[in-house]
Amino acid sequence: MEREGAGPPGGAGGPAGPGGGAARAGSRGGGAAGSQMLDRLVQQGFIQRSENPEDRRGKCLTLTEKGQAFLQKGIHVRQRWIRDLVDSLSLEEKQAANETIAMLVAKARALEGCAKNPHCEGEDPI
Helix, strand or coil, X not given: CCCCCCCCCXXXXXXXXXXXXXXXXXXXXXXXXXXXXXXXXXHCCCEEEEECXXXXXXXXXXXXXXXXXXXXXXXXXXXXXHHHHHHCCCHHHHHHHHHHHHHHHHHHHHHHHHHHCCXXXXXXCC
16 A cells, blocks of 8 residues: 555555556646546545555555446457457558567667666667
8 A cells, every 4th residue: 555645556456646556547746636536536436545554644545346347348348449450451451560560569679778778879769
């Protein structure tokens, strides 16, 4: 469990402070807008807010069963859309897409390596 406004979330489906999982969901750093968003999620039954037993100044956020079901539904809808998209491609289009994805993954890995190593030589990141 983490104090409200603290670092990264405790894990998938676990408690998190608004500066953790909520920040990644669209709120940049919490504040009034982040608190209002969390209030709406609590009112709609997607998350549960409770006292942090380790720090009375903070709150713990937990994804409810309703919240987990909503996320799973979104994941399944997205997966079905991707399956339908891939099924609509010809063999040639699938091959071209695979080549493009492989190239993008390689470029992303190269950029990630450069980001971790400030002395990296090669292309400048975008």
